[in-house]
Amino acid sequence: MQSALNQFEAAMGHVRNLLDLYHGLETQSSLKYNTSDLLRSALVASVSALDYYIHEVVILGVLAIYRGERAEPDVQRNATQSAFAKVQVSLGGPWNDRQEILNIAAWLGEEIQRQRGLEFTEQPHTLAELSPLITAAIRERLTQSTWLETELRERLSYQSFQQPDKIADALRSICDRPLWDTVAADLDRSSQSIKQQLREIVDRRNKIAHEADVDPSYGIGNRWPIDADMVSQAVDFVEQVVQSIHRILTEV
Numbered sequence: 423m424q425s426a427l428n429q430f431e432a433a434m435g436h437v438r439n440l441l442d443l444y445h446g447l448e449t450q451s452s453l454k455y456n457t458s459d460l461l462r463s464a465l466v467a468s469v470s471a472l473d474y475y476i477h478e479v480v481i482l483g484v485l486a487i488y489r490g491e492r493a494e495p496d497v498q499r500n501a502t503q504s505a506f507a508k509v510q511v512s513l514g515g516p517w518n519d520r521q522e523i524l525n526i527a528a529w530l531g532e533e534i535q536r537q538r539g540l541e542f543t544e545q546p547h548t549l550a551e552l553s554p555l556i557t558a559a560i561r562e563r564l565t566q567s568t569w570l571e572t573e574l575r576e577r578l579s580y581q582s583f584q585q586p587d588k589i590a591d592a593l594r595s596i597c598d599r600p601l602w603d604t605v606a607a608d609l610d611r612s613s614q615s616i617k618q619q620l621r622e623i624v625d626r627r628n629k630i631a632h633e634a635d636v637d638p639s640y641g642i643g644n645r646w647p648i649d650a651d652m653v654s655q656a657v658d659f660v661e662q663v664v665q666s667i668h669r670i671l672t673e674v
Contacts, residue, residue, distance in 0.1 A: 423486075426478035427668050433471035437657055440464040444650060458645075461653045462630045468660045469584055469627040475664050476583035476592055479671060481574045483596030484509060488570055495598035505594040511573045533559035584624045586617040589667075597671055608666045620663065623656045 444460040447453055486492035487506050495504045534555050535543045583592050590601045606613035626646075629635050635645040 423479055423482050423668070423671060426475055426482055427664070429478060430471050430475040430664055433474065434468065434657070434661055437464050437467045437471065440467065441650070441654060441657070448650075458648050461648050461650060462635060465623070465648075465653050465656055466627050466630050468657045469624055472660050472664060473582060473584050475667075476589055477578050477581075479668070480583075480592050480596060481571060481578065483593075483671065484574060485571055487596065492596070495594065495596065498598065504598070506596065509574075509595055510577070511570065530556055530559055584627070586620050593667070593671070599670060601667070601670070604670050605663065605666045608669065609662060616663070619659055623660065626656075 440460050441464050444457050444464070447455075447457045447460070483492060484506065487494050494506050497504050531543060534552070537555060537559070581588075581592075583589050586602060593601055602613040602617055606616055609616065629646060635648075637644050637646045
């Protein structure tokens with residue numbers, strides 16, 4: 423999961439560069455251009471980094487559980503399955519695995535030949551000699567999950583994880599702790615205030631991305647006001663939230 427956080431931090435570095443560029447241009451008294459779009463870009467990019475992190479960490483978490491490297495979340499009250507068990511995938515990948523397992527003799531022969539070469543497989547061997555090779559082949563096969571990663575990436579690509587409820591729903595498949603209550607305790611704030619601040623940031627991001635940040639109550643060309651302090655606070659907050667979420671996920 424560390425790779426998801428590393429990518430998020432790299433993305434936030436680009437956001438900080440936009441803010442630095444804005445401040446640098448603002449110090450030039452001869453500048454005749456409106457630099458506020460740099461602030462808008464920074465805000466949109468910070469929410470995009472959050473969205474990316476949630477997508478990536480869910481995929482990595484589901485894969486880790488599937489491989490047996492991470493514990494499956496507990497079954498919640500009034501449920502019959504964990505949120506992980508309810509993750510939906512197509513039958514293509516499991517079906518191919520099943521077909522290979524049904525033809526296990528041929529599959530093991532191919533795997534052992536791949537590991538030790540044709541000359542080895544053409545000679546007689548005892549079960550004691552073959553057992554470690556069979557065990558290694560099966561273990562390697564169980565940890566292969568390329569089909570599942572491809573499936574998850576395709577399915578999640580249509581979803582947006584920016585609003586608090588959507589984020590909590592997504593992370594429930596890999597972690598059974600109450601997300602926003604735990605983040606609130608970590609940041610020493612109320613869960614409601616954290617969720618409200620995130621909603622406001624995402625709503626402003628949507629105005630910029632989908633409505634050209636136009637204020638419809640004024641004439642043509644007028645946009646909602648934006649300033650560096652507001653955007654810097656939003657960027658800091660997004661960063662704090664993701665760092666808190668990551669601490670929660672890695673403590674499981």
